[in-house]
Amino acid sequence: MTDDLPPGGGATGEPTGVPRAAPEPDAPIQVVGRGGRRREQALALGWLVAAWLLLWGDVSVGNLIAGLVVGAAVLLFFPLPPVTFGGRFRPRALLVFLITFIAELVSASLHVAAVALRxxxxxxxxxxxxxxxxxxxxxxxxxxEVISLVPGTLIIDVDRxxxxxxxxxxxxxxxxxxTGSRERVLAVERRIVRAIGSPAEVRRLDLEPAERRNHP
Known part of the structure; x- marks a missing residue:
C-alpha cells in the first residue's frame, strides 16, 4: 500500500480549496458539582467499556468485566478533564446511529478484504x-473514535x-x-449529534443544505 496523495491533496494532506475552519469561541465555563462529576465519570466509563467490547468484537461476561476494570483503571490513573454534557439522549436517533454504524462496519470490512485479496x-x-x-x-x-473503528479509515491528527x-x-x-470520504465523516458527526447533541447543536446542523440534512 502506498500513501500517494491523489490530485487535489496538498503536501500537508489538506485538500486544495477546502477553507480552514475558524476557531469558535469557547463555551462558557460551567461549575460541575459532585453529583454531576459522578454522572460524567459514569458516562465516560460506559463509552470506554463500549469501545473495549467493539475492539474485541465479542460481547461476553468476561469481556464486560475486563472492560469495566480497564475503564475504571484509565479513569483512576489517567483522570480526564471534566467534560460537561449538555446534550439529550434521543433513543430513536441513537438506534439509527447504531444500525448505520454496524452496516458501515460490515461494508468497510468487506471492502478492505477485497482490496487485500486483489x-x-x-x-x-x-x-x-x-x-x-x-x-x-x-x-x-x-x-x-467511531471513524477509527471503521476499517479503512484512521484518525492521524486532531486540531482541537x-x-x-x-x-x-x-x-x-x-x-x-x-469528497465521498469527507461526506461520510460528516454523516457520522451528524448521527452522533442527532443522538446525543444539545438542541442548539441539532439546530446548527439544520442550517445545512437539504441534501445533507436529510442524510441519515
Missing part, C-alpha cells in the same frame, strides 16, 4: 482534513482549536473518493 493491486491512500460543525471536545472525541479531524483513507482513486 493480486498485484496497489491501493492509494490520502489524508483529508474534515472540519466538524460542532467543535466540542466530546463531539471531537466521539466522532474520531479549529475542530478539524485529519483522516487517512484507504483506496482513493480520485477526487470523488475524497
Amino acid at each position: 493480486f498485484g493491486y496497489r491501493p492509494r491512500g490520502a489524508i483529508i482534513a474534515v472540519p466538524l460543525r460542532v467543535r466540542t471536545d466530546l463531539n471531537l472525541a466521539l466522532t474520531a 482549536a479549529a475542530g478539524v479531524l485529519y483522516v487517512h483513507v484507504l483506496d482513493v482513486r480520485g477526487p470523488e473518493d475524497i
Whole structure:
C-alpha cells in the first residue's frame, strides 16, 4: 500500500480549496458539582467499556468485566478533564446511529478484504482534513473514535482549536473518493449529534443544505 496523495491533496494532506475552519469561541465555563462529576465519570466509563467490547468484537461476561476494570483503571490513573454534557439522549436517533454504524462496519470490512485479496493491486491512500460543525471536545472525541473503528479509515491528527479531524483513507482513486470520504465523516458527526447533541447543536446542523440534512 502506498500513501500517494491523489490530485487535489496538498503536501500537508489538506485538500486544495477546502477553507480552514475558524476557531469558535469557547463555551462558557460551567461549575460541575459532585453529583454531576459522578454522572460524567459514569458516562465516560460506559463509552470506554463500549469501545473495549467493539475492539474485541465479542460481547461476553468476561469481556464486560475486563472492560469495566480497564475503564475504571484509565479513569483512576489517567483522570480526564471534566467534560460537561449538555446534550439529550434521543433513543430513536441513537438506534439509527447504531444500525448505520454496524452496516458501515460490515461494508468497510468487506471492502478492505477485497482490496487485500486483489493480486498485484496497489491501493492509494490520502489524508483529508474534515472540519466538524460542532467543535466540542466530546463531539471531537466521539466522532474520531467511531471513524477509527471503521476499517479503512484512521484518525492521524486532531486540531482541537479549529475542530478539524485529519483522516487517512484507504483506496482513493480520485477526487470523488475524497469528497465521498469527507461526506461520510460528516454523516457520522451528524448521527452522533442527532443522538446525543444539545438542541442548539441539532439546530446548527439544520442550517445545512437539504441534501445533507436529510442524510441519515
